[in-house]
Amino acid sequence: MxxxxxxxxxxxxxxxxxxxxxxxxxxxxxxxxxxxxxxxxxxxxxxxxxxxxxxxxxxxxLPISDEIVKGTTRDSLQFSPAHGAGENVLAALIRRVHRIDASYRG
Known part of the structure; x- marks a missing residue:
């Protein structure tokens, strides 16, 4: 190392x-x-x-409560493409580009 x-x-x-x-x-x-x-x-x-x-x-x-486990599962799904991960970020970036120069859309 x-x-x-x-x-x-x-x-x-x-x-x-x-x-x-x-x-x-x-x-x-x-x-x-x-x-x-x-x-x-x-x-x-x-x-x-x-x-x-x-x-x-x-x-x-220390045991992890079922409530925390369920919340962790729910929260982690936001990063999964199958559950729309990044869609809100992409939409925000597209809005920003559109405000700067809408001609990119052709």
Whole structure:
């Protein structure tokens, strides 16, 4: 691994990686997360985010309520093309271009 600056060099031998498995809410992924983390203090969820823990990380995890799980599913669908992801952003950009120069429409 190469280090681009002193900040990244401070993390030598402290970072683990976990492959992307979708939104991290399924119970069966817990053991794989812990396995990926091993004895490292930091975990990068590829294409997802970062996790960290202290020396006294508990063996049990906090449960996620059904309400939060349902909300997470609902919220994540906004990024899916099958559910119109980006349509509102595209429409706003088209309006902006139209205000600048409507001749683009031909």
């Amino acid at each position: 190469s280090y681009a600056n002193f900040c990244s060099a401070q993390l030598r031998d402290m970072v683990a990686h976990h492959p992307f498995e979708g939104i991290t809410v399924r119970n069966e992924e817990k053991s794989r997360l812990l396995s990926s983390m091993g004895n490292k203090r930091l975990l990068i969820l590829r294409n997802h985010g970062l996790l960290s823990h202290t020396h006294s990380m508990p063996g049990n995890t």
